[in-house]
Amino acid sequence: MTEPPRPTLERRPLREQIRQYVTEAVVAGRWAPGERIVERRVAVELGVSQAPVREALRELEQLGLVESEPNKGVRVRSFSEHDLREIYPVRAGLEETAARLALPRIDDERLAALDRHVAALHAASADGDAGAQIRHGVAFHREIVAASGNALLRSVWEALGIEVWTTLSIRVYRMDLQENAADHEPIVAAFRRRDPATSDLLREHVLGYGGCALLP
C-alpha cells in the first residue's frame, strides 16, 4: 500500500521539477494572472533548455493552471471565482461514482485508512495548520476514489488537481477552508454500514465545499 522507503536519489525528470517550480510560483501568486510565461526566460532562470520547460508548461495547461494559444505562447490563467467553483460539481459527480463503486468492495483496511485520515484532519484542525488540513482532506477523498478500484476514475480525479485549486482558492478569493474534520465522520460510518445512501452523502459533502461563502 505505502511506498517502499528507498533512498530517493533525486532522479525525477527535469520536466517534473520545472512543473513543480512553475506551479509553486503561480499558486503562491508570484506570477500574476494574465502574465506571459516565456519559455526561454524560465529556461534561463532555471539553467535548463527550452524543451523541458515547454513540456512542463503543456502539463500545466492540461491542469488548467495556464493557458496557451498556438504561436502566441503561454500565460498564467486568470481564475474567476466562477471558474474556481466549477470544479465542485465535477468532483462531486466523480466521487459519487467512486462511492458507488467502492461501497460493495471496501474492506476494513481501507476503512481504517479513512479513520486515520480523519484523525489527521482533526489534528491539523486543532493546530490551525491550513496546509495540513488541505493535504489530509484531499487524502481522505483520494482514499475513497482509490477504493473504487477503477483506475481510470482515479486518474481523471487526480487530473483535476484538487490540492492546487483548493490552495489557490483560499489565497486568491479567501474561500473559507471549512474543512471541519467532523464532517467526514458520517461518511466513514456510512461506508461501514454499507449504506446505499453513502454516495449521495459524499456528493452533498463535496458540493458543500463549493457552496461555502467567500470570506469578507
Next chain:
Amino acid sequence: MTEPPRPTLERRPLREQIRQYVTEAVVAGRWAPGERIVERRVAVELGVSQAPVREALRELEQLGLVESEPNKGVRVRSFSEHDLREIYPVRAGLEETAARLALPRIDDERLAALDRHVAALHAASADGDAGAQIRHGVAFHREIVAASGNALLRSVWEALGIEVWTTLSIRVYRMDLQENAADHEPIVAAFRRRDPATSDLLREHVLGYGGCALLP
C-alpha cells in the same frame, strides 16, 4: 455553435497531425499492443524531428492510448476488456452531473440540436454506417455535456476520448455497437419536460453501453 467555415490552410501544428497519425495507427491496429513506439523512428517515418513526435506521444499518454516509463520509452498500451469497460461508470457519472446541471438551463435551441443528433443517428443506423453511428452518438452526448454550461466538466469529458475508445472496443473486442437510435429519444423527452429523473435516466443509458455483451 458550428465552426465558421473558413478556408482552412492546413495551419495546424505538426504535433496535432502527428498525434492523429499515431492515433489512427493504434486504433486501426496497425501498431500492436505492447509494441514499442520509438520516437526517432516515427520522426523519420514522417520526415519531422523528434520533438513534436515526443509531444504528440505525451498527449496520447494522457489519453491512455499509450503508456511510458521514464527513460524506457513509449509503447502501445494493451487494453484488456476490463480496461475498456472502466470508462463507462466514469462517463455515466460525468454525464449524470451534466444532466443535473443542464436540466434547469437547457433551451429550445439545444433541444432541437439533440433532436437533430437523434435523427442523424437513425439515418446512420439505417445505412448501417458504424462510423457515423459512433460520431452522431458521441455528438448527442457531447451536446448534453455542453448544455451543462460547465467548461471544466466539458474538458474532462472530452479528455476521455470516447470516440477513440468506442472505435477501438468495437474493433478489438467486437463489442456490440448497440447504438439503438431509439434509446436516445426518452432522454430528449425527459429534458423537454424537465423531468428530475433525467440525470438518472442518462446514467443508466450510458451504463447500458458498458454492460452490453461482447459479440461471440
Next chain:
DNA sequence: TTCTGCGCAATGATCGATCATTGCGCAAAA
C-alpha cells in the same frame, strides 16, 4: 554450469541553434 560485471548499441532526455509567426511601431498614402 551459474553468477558478475564490463562494454556497447539503442534510445529517451536535454541541449543549442534555426525557422516561422506574431505584435507593434513608424512612415507614407488617403
Next chain:
DNA sequence: TTTTGCGCAATGATCGATCATTGCGCAGAA
C-alpha cells in the same frame, strides 16, 4: 487625422546534435 503596409524584435515551433540511461550479450570468476 486615420489607414495601410513594411520591417524588425520577440518568441513559439521545430530541428539536428549530444548527453545519459537502459538492456543485453559475453568473457571471466566462482
